[in-house]
Amino acid sequence: MYAAWTQKHKPRTISEIVGNTEAIQKFTEWIKSWDKRIPKKRATFLYGPPGIGKTVCVETLANDLQMELVEKNASDYRTAEAIQRFAGLASQYRTLFGGNRLILLDELDGITGTADRGGVRVLTEIVKTAQCPVVLTANNAYDPRFRTLRKYCLLIEFKNPTVREVMKHLKKVCEGEGIDAEENALKFIAERSGRDVRSAVNDLQALAQGKKQLVYEDVTWLATRDRKDVIFNVLRTILYSKDSWKAKKAVDAADMDPDMLFQWIYENVPYHLTDPHDLTEAMDALSLADIYRRRIRSTQNWSLLRYVLDFMTAGVAVARERTKPSGWIPFRFPQRLQWLSRTKAERALRSEIGMKVRRKCHISSVRAVKEVFPYVRIIFESNPEMAAGIAKWLDLDENMIEYLAGGKKQTKAIIAKYG
Amino acid sequence: MSYEMWSEKYRPQSLGDMINQTDIVERLSSFVKAKNVPHCIFAGPPGTGKTTAALCLAHNLYGKVYREHLMELNASDERGINIVRETVKTFARTRSIGEIPFKIMILDEADNMTSDAQQALRRTMERFTETCRFILIANYSGKIIEPIQSRCAPFRFSYLSREDQDRYLKRIIEQENVKILDEGFNAIFEVSGGDLRRATNTLQAAASLDKVIDAETVYSVIGRANPANVREMITVAMKGDFIDARKRLREMILKYGVAGTDIIKQIHIEIFRSGLPEQWKVKLADAIGEIDFRLVQGADEEVQLSALLARLTEAGYELKRGG
Numbered sequence: 001m002y003a004a005w006t007q008k009h010k011p012r013t014i015s016e017i018v019g020n021t022e023a024i025q026k027f028t029e030w031i032k033s034w035d036k037r038i039p040k041k042r043a044t045f046l047y048g049p050p051g052i053g054k055t056v057c058v059e060t061l062a063n064d065l066q067m068e069l070v071e072k073n074a075s076d077y078r079t080a081e082a083i084q085r086f087a088g089l090a091s092q093y094r095t096l097f098g099g100n101r102l103i104l105l106d107e108l109d110g111i112t113g114t115a116d117r118g119g120v121r122v123l124t125e126i127v128k129t130a131q132c133p134v135v136l137t138a139n140n141a142y143d144p145r146f147r148t149l150r151k152y153c154l155l156i157e158f159k160n161p162t163v164r165e166v167m168k169h170l171k172k173v174c175e176g177e178g179i180d181a182e183e184n185a186l187k188f189i190a191e192r193s194g195r196d197v198r199s200a201v202n203d204l205q206a207l208a209q210g211k212k213q214l215v216y217e218d219v220t221w222l223a224t225r226d227r228k229d230v231i232f233n234v235l236r237t238i239l240y241s242k243d244s245w246k247a248k249k250a251v252d253a254a255d256m257d258p259d260m261l262f263q264w265i266y267e268n269v270p271y272h273l274t275d276p277h278d279l280t281e282a283m284d285a286l287s288l289a290d291i292y293r294r295r296i297r298s299t300q301n302w303s304l305l306r307y308v309l310d311f312m313t314a315g316v317a318v319a320r321e322r323t324k325p326s327g328w329i330p331f332r333f334p335q336r337l338q339w340l341s342r343t344k345a346e347r348a349l350r351s352e353i354g355m356k357v358r359r360k361c362h363i364s365s366v367r368a369v370k371e372v373f374p375y376v377r378i379i380f381e382s383n384p385e386m387a388a389g390i391a392k393w394l395d396l397d398e399n400m401i402e403y404l405a406g407g408k409k410q411t412k413a414i415i416a417k418y419g
Numbered sequence: 420m421s422y423e424m425w426s427e428k429y430r431p432q433s434l435g436d437m438i439n440q441t442d443i444v445e446r447l448s449s450f451v452k453a454k455n456v457p458h459c460i461f462a463g464p465p466g467t468g469k470t471t472a473a474l475c476l477a478h479n480l481y482g483k484v485y486r487e488h489l490m491e492l493n494a495s496d497e498r499g500i501n502i503v504r505e506t507v508k509t510f511a512r513t514r515s516i517g518e519i520p521f522k523i524m525i526l527d528e529a530d531n532m533t534s535d536a537q538q539a540l541r542r543t544m545e546r547f548t549e550t551c552r553f554i555l556i557a558n559y560s561g562k563i564i565e566p567i568q569s570r571c572a573p574f575r576f577s578y579l580s581r582e583d584q585d586r587y588l589k590r591i592i593e594q595e596n597v598k599i600l601d602e603g604f605n606a607i608f609e610v611s612g613g614d615l616r617r618a619t620n621t622l623q624a625a626a627s628l629d630k631v632i633d634a635e636t637v638y639s640v641i642g643r644a645n646p647a648n649v650r651e652m653i654t655v656a657m658k659g660d661f662i663d664a665r666k667r668l669r670e671m672i673l674k675y676g677v678a679g680t681d682i683i684k685q686i687h688i689e690i691f692r693s694g695l696p697e698q699w700k701v702k703l704a705d706a707i708g709e710i711d712f713r714l715v716q717g718a719d720e721e722v723q724l725s726a727l728l729a730r731l732t733e734a735g736y737e738l739k740r741g742g
Contacts (some may be wrong), residue, residue, distance in 0.1 A: 266722060270661050276733040279661060280726075287713055287726035294718035336669060336721070343673050350676060361427055362470045363616075364495035364528055369676040371465070372424070374644035375620035383627035389422015 004330075005205040006198050009173040014060040017053045018169045018197065019161025024057055026156055031061060034093065034100070034133050041154040043127040043134040047141035048158030051198030054137045057158075058104045067102045068095050083122045093132040101132040108138035108146070124149045166190035166200050173201055174214070181214040188219045206232075207333050217341035218333070230254045231264055235331050237317075238265060239272040244314035251313050258308060262289065263334035265312050271329055275322040285315025349403050356394045373404070380404040380414065388417035426619040429591050431468075434475045439583040440468055443574050447472060451479045454519055458544060458553045460529075460568065462560035463576025466614030472576075473525045473554045480519060488515050488522045494536075495528040507543055511551035522551050529555040530562035537564045544570060578613030587615060588622055597622075599632040606637035649685040653693075656728045657735030664732070665725045672721055679720030683711050686727065699734065706730045 011017045014024060027046070033039045046054045062069035070089055086103070095101050105123070127134055127149065138146070141155055167186045174181045189207070193200035208214045237243075237250035251261065269282045289311035296304045350373075354365030357372050380387040380401070391401050391414060402411040431437045434451070437444050450456045456476070461469040477485045490510045507524065515522045526532075532540070544553050544567065553571070557563055560573060579587070585604055592599055603625070611618035624640045625632045648667070656664035671677045690703050710727040717723045 266725075270665070270729075276659065276661075276729075276736040280729040280733040283726040283729035287710070287717065287723055290717045290719050290722040291713055294716060297718060339669060339673055347673070347676075358493065358496065361424060362430075362474070362491065362527070364493040366495050366676075367465075367528070370678065370681070371616065372426075372620065373676075375624040375640070376424075378624040378640055378643050379627040386422050386623075386627045390424060393423040 004202075005173055005177070005209075006201045009176055009201065011053070011056055011060050013064050014057065016172075017057055017060065018165040020053065020057070020158050023156050023158050026154075027057065028061060030154055031065065031067075031102070031133055038131070039154075041152065042130040043136060043153045045141050045146075045150065045153035045155050046135060046137045046158055047139065047155070049160055049196065050139060051193075051196035052158055052160055053197060054158050055104070055106055058102070058135050058137070062102045062104075065100070067100045069102050069104060071104045071106065073106045083119050083126065086126060090126050090130045090132060090134060103130075103132060103134045105134065105136050108136050109140065109143070120145055120149055124152060127152045160195035161197065163187065163190045163195060166193065166195050166197055169197055170200060170204055173204060174208070177208070179208050179211060179214055181208065182216050185214050185216045185219045188216065192219075206331060209330065209332065211338070213342070215341070218338050231256065231261070232331050234261065235264060235268055238313050239268065239316065240320070241317055242320050244318050247313040247317035248309065251309055258305060258312075259293075262286075262293070262308075262312050263337055264331070265316060267334040267336065268331055269316060271332065273316075273319055273323050274326070275324070278319045278321055278323045281321075282316045282319035285311045285319060288315065346403070349399060353394075353396065353400050353403065356396060356400070360394060377404055377406070381406055381410060384410065384413040384417045387414045392418065424620075425591055425595070425623045426616050429587075429594075429619065430471055431475055432478055434472070434479050437468060437472065437475060438587050439579050440472065440576055443472060443576065446574070447476050448479070451476065454480070456480070456521070456523065456552045458548075458555075458571040459574060460555045460557065460560050460563060460571040461574050461576060462557050463574075464558060464578055464614065466611070466616035466618070467576040467578055468615065469556045469576050470525070470527060472574075473523075473556065476554075477523050477525075480523070481517070488517070488519070489525065490522070491525045491527065493527045494530075494532045504539055504543075507540065508547075511543055511547035514550050521549065523554060524551055525554045525556065527556045528558075530557035530559050534564055537567060541566050541570070579615055580613065581608050584608060584611065584613055584615060584618055588618060591619065591622065595626065597626045597632065598630065599625075600634070602634035603632040603637055606634040606641075610637070610641050649682060650689050652728070653686060653689055653731060656731040657738070659732055659735055661725075661729060661732045664728045665721075668724055668728060669721055679714055679724055680711075682720075682724060683707060683714060683727070687711075695738070699738065703731070703734060706734075 014028070017024065023046075027044060030039060030041075030044055046057070048054060059069060059071070061067075072086070086105075089101070090103055093100055123136075136149075136153065141150060141153075141157075167183075167190045170186045170189060171181070174186070186204075189200050189203050193203060204214075207219055231254070234250045234254045234256065238247045241247055241250075251258075254261075266286055269286065270279055273279050273282050289308045292304050292308040292311065296302060296308070350369060351365055353373075354368045357363065357368035357376075358365045361368065361372060363372065376390065379390065387401070387405065396404075398411065398415065401414055402408065405411045405414055434444050434448050459473075461472060463469055474489075477489045481488045490506075492506065510522065510524060514520065526540075529537075540553075541564070555563060555567070555571060560568060560575075585608075588599075588604070588607070591597075599622075607618050607621050607625075610621060621637060621640050621644070622632070624644065625636045628639065629636045648671075652664050652667040652671075655667065668682070671682060672679065687704070687707050690707065691700055693700075695703070706727060710723055710730075713726075714720065714723045
């Protein structure tokens with residue numbers, strides 16, 4: 001149900017990958033050259049920063065060319081022995097079923113320490129004699145450990161795509177999710193991610209999941225603080241550690257705006273503490289935190305902040321007692337902040353109408369909203385003639401009429417009677 | 420039928436038109452006769468004629484041009500201390516031209532003024548007594564600081580009786596050519612409880628729906644006028660969907676501008692009207708009372724009320740388990 005968008009919207013064919021056109025071209029040519037003869041370099045070494053499509057490039061190309069992809073994460077194959085088991089696989093190009101084989105050894109950076117040295121040596125031997133294409137990936141190919149290995153590999157560098165290119169991918173994800181996203185919102189996410197496509201998609205999911213629209217205001221909060229991972233780590237500790245001390249410490253380390261953190265916790269608590277008893281305890285803690293927030297505001301005594309933090313972190317952390325463990329549940333961006341930014345215009349319009357009513361009805365605009373609007377709404381929804389009279393009397397413009405009438409059709413009917 | 424808000428169209432213009440609160444009208448008329456008005460506090464529930472009485476008093480006092488001698492401020496909209504300092508002072512200090520040497524300042528919803536603003540007001544009232552008389556309007560006179568109370572003549576307004584309300588509504592009905600059954604009158608009084616503004620608004624909204632107003636028309640107005648569908652929210656919470664209940668709460672507060680205190684009041688009523696086991700009603704009343712108390716102390720209405728929704732969710736869960 002909660003698929004990670006990085007998986008769900010992963011490119012399916014190589015043409016869907018954004019950026020790195022030259023590198024991809026070079027890589028494709030090398031793979032295709034295997035059909036003629038075994039090339040001089042039997043392995044390629046794709047290197048570059050994380051999250052820009054090295055692995056995806058190999059996966060999609062294998063898919064496009066209908067090759068059998070044998071994919072191993074290097075961190076699982078650290079020792080010489082384990083890698084040796086690979087040798088058998090690498091000794092054949094054509095598989096039993098007539099397809100071609102492609103071996104991918106991912107995240108070579110994971111091979112670390114002296115214990116793995118032997119691993120690299122064995123790997124080098126395999127590469128030298130491989131009968132099928134072998135692809136290695138790493139963030140840094142120039143690590144001294146790979147000195148010998150490098151000699152036998154075709155080195156292809158992957159670079160960060162441009163902001164435009166990252167945006168192109170984000171747009172596609174939005175289309176797939178049915179989200180209407182503002183250009184500058186996506187631009188913001190792309191820039192913030194440091195042009196790391198995977199991280200940008202993760203950000204997008206956190207910001208936009210379950211929504212129809214994504215506007216600039218929804219994403220700008222990212223600017224004021226560090227990457228979202230920080231927030232997610234804090235949330236994870238607060239909602240899952242059951243440890244009051246850890247929960248408190250997590251906030252110290254994160255150095256976040258407490259109000260923003262409060263909103264994140266408040267939003268996410270019910271999704272993660274699903275047992276009614278735990279939920280009640282956690283919401284109660286948040287309610288108490290909120291009371292201290294108010295005390296700070298009215299007294300300006302900021303030393304009370306520690307109690308706000310106590311309740312919203314430790315108080316929530318210890319609430320977890322009966323909730324049964326479940327699968328991965330994503331953290332959600334505080335919906336309320338989005339509501340607030342989205343309803344800003346509407347609320348402004350409402351108070352504008354409130355002022356109009358106030359002028360005529362000797363009642364404060366606040367009370368007008370509460371005590372007069374409900375009746376005016378009924379009239380506007382059901383009696384265009386009477387509504388037109390009132391609209392004229394209150395001097396309402398079309399926007400205001402529509403707000404009260406609740407629909408374009410009814411608005412037109414009222415304006416027609418306006419005369 | 421005419422097309423403005425009837426609550427304004429039929430607002431009494433002079434003290435003689437006022438339909439109830441006879442003691443108050445009598446005393447105010449005597450001020451008019453003496454051409455002198457003390458500072459006043461009009462206190463009482465909404466829709467009982469406080470603002471109307473103040474406007475009528477001014478009308479009777481100054482005649483047609485009464486607007487020139489009158490200023491109306493609403494403390495809910497401009498309750499800052501600066502408003503009192505600036506606006507009130509500027510208005511209060513200049514002498515009125517004409518037979519009556521003072522102006523009238525109506526401060527509506529004065530109980531919403533901060534106590535600082537009230538302190539500032541107190542000095543202004545004293546300094547400019549000769550040129551300006553204040554009428555403070557409030558729901559609760561208790562929220563007005565003592566020093567101001569002691570400078571004012573107090574007037575207590577109360578809800579209209581059924582008879583008075585019907586008399587007022589019948590005047591409107593005749594003018595507007597609306598037909599209403601007796602059961603319609605009953606239903607209106609049931610919701611208004613003698614709050615004339617609410618009664619009149621209900622009548623007008625009902626008239627916008629049907630040619631002949633019966634009880635059902637009135638009830639449908641009442642139903643639709645309550646965007647805060649508190650009952651549904653409670654049901655959703657008690658069925659266990661806290662997230663949906665919280666969303667509904669958010670909508671009430673943000674979209675319809677319903678006050679948190681009104682929502683909790685309704686939750687309280689609904690719980691006791693519901694078919695819950697009796698012991699549970701009392702248990703929940705405790706939870707509601709606690710949150711009501713916190714609501715006043717807390718910074719955020721939604722956070723406080725959703726803590727209550729969580730308790731309702733828990734109660735629903737325990738009930739289902741037969742607890």
